Amino acid sequence: MKAVHFGAGNIGRGFIGLLLHQSGYAVEFVDVNETLINELNKEKAYRVMLANEEKQEFFVENVSGINSQQHPDAVIEAISKADIVTTAVGPNILKLVAPLIAEGLKKRQQISGGTVNVIACENMVGGSSELKKHVVEKLGAEEIAWVEENVGFPNSAVDRIVPNQNNERLLDVLVEPFHEWVIDSTGMKGEQPKIEEALFVENLQAYIERKLFTVNTGHAATAYLGNLAGYKTIAEAIAQNDVKQDVLGTLGETGNVLTTKYGFDADQHQAYIEKIIGRFANPYIVDDVQRVGRAPLRKLGAKDRLVAPALEYIEEFGDVPAHLVKVIVAALQFVSEEDHESLTLKQMVEEKGAAAAFSEVSGLEMDHPLVVSVTEKF
Numbered sequence: 001m002k003a004v005h006f007g008a009g010n011i012g013r014g015f016i017g018l019l020l021h022q023s024g025y026a027v028e029f030v031d032v033n034e035t036l037i038n039e040l041n042k043e044k045a046y047r048v049m050l051a052n053e054e055k056q057e058f059f060v061e062n063v064s065g066i067n068s069q070q071h072p073d074a075v076i077e078a079i080s081k082a083d084i085v086t087t088a089v090g091p092n093i094l095k096l097v098a099p100l101i102a103e104g105l106k107k108r109q110q111i112s113g114g115t116v117n118v119i120a121c122e123n124m125v126g127g128s129s130e131l132k133k134h135v136v137e138k139l140g141a142e143e144i145a146w147v148e149e150n151v152g153f154p155n156s157a158v159d160r161i162v163p164n165q166n167n168e169r170l171l172d173v174l175v176e177p178f179h180e181w182v183i184d185s186t187g188m189k190g191e192q193p194k195i196e197e198a199l200f201v202e203n204l205q206a207y208i209e210r211k212l213f214t215v216n217t218g219h220a221a222t223a224y225l226g227n228l229a230g231y232k233t234i235a236e237a238i239a240q241n242d243v244k245q246d247v248l249g250t251l252g253e254t255g256n257v258l259t260t261k262y263g264f265d266a267d268q269h270q271a272y273i274e275k276i277i278g279r280f281a282n283p284y285i286v287d288d289v290q291r292v293g294r295a296p297l298r299k300l301g302a303k304d305r306l307v308a309p310a311l312e313y314i315e316e317f318g319d320v321p322a323h324l325v326k327v328i329v330a331a332l333q334f335v336s337e338e339d340h341e342s343l344t345l346k347q348m349v350e351e352k353g354a355a356a357a358f359s360e361v362s363g364l365e366m367d368h369p370l371v372v373s374v375t376e377k378f
């Protein structure tokens with residue numbers, strides 16, 4: 001079986017590539033990073049190491065790479081014959097990979113390549129649906145009809161902390177032991193693809209919101225509050241009692257939203273939160289607050305991990321969630337020299353003030369209660 005995976009980065013190699021390999025696929029990674037692609041084609045294998053005391057290792061072989069900027073035709077050819085297509089490139093990059101996926105699907109139609117599923121593995125609600133929207137924009141009416149019939153874009157939720165890497169060999173990846181890949185079974189076309197350890201569910205929305213508004217809200221809270229207090233890593237930040245209490249308070253607020261909305265058992269949800277805090281504290285992982293806080297314009301968007309649960313909280317409980325407000329205020333002060341979004345945000349805050357900057361980034365009116373509370377706290 002052949003898999004085409006866009007994005008040979010941390011989660012691509014450390015999670016999706018590993019699981020696809022373990023499920024029997026030869027994985028062709030598509031990326032724009034020439035060094036990574038050359039190394040994949042030279043080594044044709046890499047190691048995934050677990051960040052725990054045992055440091056268990058997995059050997060991933062039968063892998064190769066295609067540089068999509070240099071060899072777009074090879075990507076189109078690979079998609080036309082693939083048994084599965086996946087992405088882990090970042091939410092903002094989906095629109096950039098969509099044209100090549102569209103070309104690959106056109107070719108697949110021409111050669112009667114049959115059904116296939118395209119799964120976006122990004123930290124966002126509705127990632128595959130968003131990708132499909134961009135793909136369809138590149139197709140004509142007849143091609144769209146064929147895609148509707150033959151190509152599934154099931155949404156998915158992926159959870160595994162994979163920090164930035166610092167290993168002797170470029171391709172090797174150190175990952176946390178925990179992992180969860182949940183896929184919407186209702187969005188599939190044809191036979192369900194064989195993916196070891198993936199969970200196929202009919203109620204993906206509950207899984208993705210639980211993950212994004214707990215793991216990622218908690219992670220962002222730890223990163224932004226930790227960064228403001230001068231800590232360099234997530235483990236250092238969460239070890240501070242004041243940071244931890246604020247993170248727990250934040251997850252209490254998102255937990256109230258989630259348990260009300262989806263009827264989760266409150267004790268089980270609390271246990272889920274505590275397990276996540278334990279994952280943040282993993283002493284075998286060095287995860288920079290700068291990585292976890294990256295792209296604050298995206299993270300302050302209306303559908304993302306901070307503003308979306310805050311809006312639902314206001315709607316459900318008629319009150320502004322104080323901890324989420326504190327985290328948003330910290331996010332507005334996040335600056336990383338390597339992160340262009342943070343530099344843009346800094347400039348916006350300096351030029352327009354925090355209220356106008358937050359209003360613009362979140363899409364909320366200046367007199368919205370969340371904007372008013374964030375401005376007061378700022």
Ligand SMILES: NC(=O)c1ccc[n+]([C@@H]2O[C@H](COP(=O)([O-])OP(=O)(O)OC[C@H]3O[C@@H](n4cnc5c(N)ncnc54)[C@H](O)[C@@H]3O)[C@@H](O)[C@H]2O)c1
Nearest residue numbers: 007008009010011031032033088089090091122123161162
């Ligand atoms: N790292 C994690 O802990 C983690 C966990 C779950 C989900 N995610 C999600 O996975 C996605 C990737 O995150 P990551 O941490 O692996 O980032 P990363 O930066 O390590 O990897 C992204 C890869 O995409 C490549 N890329 C960029 N533009 C491309 C293009 N046009 N075509 C092909 N490849 C392109 C980059 O060169 C890079 O190798 C994000 O949506 C992230 O939210 C990450």
Ligand SMILES: O=P(O)(O)OC[C@@H](O)[C@@H](O)[C@H](O)[C@H](O)CO
Nearest residue numbers: 123158159160161162216219292
């Ligand atoms: O990838 P982002 O930028 O959306 O979020 C940063 C981290 O919170 C994220 O990568 C987590 O490590 C991951 O989502 C854990 O499953």
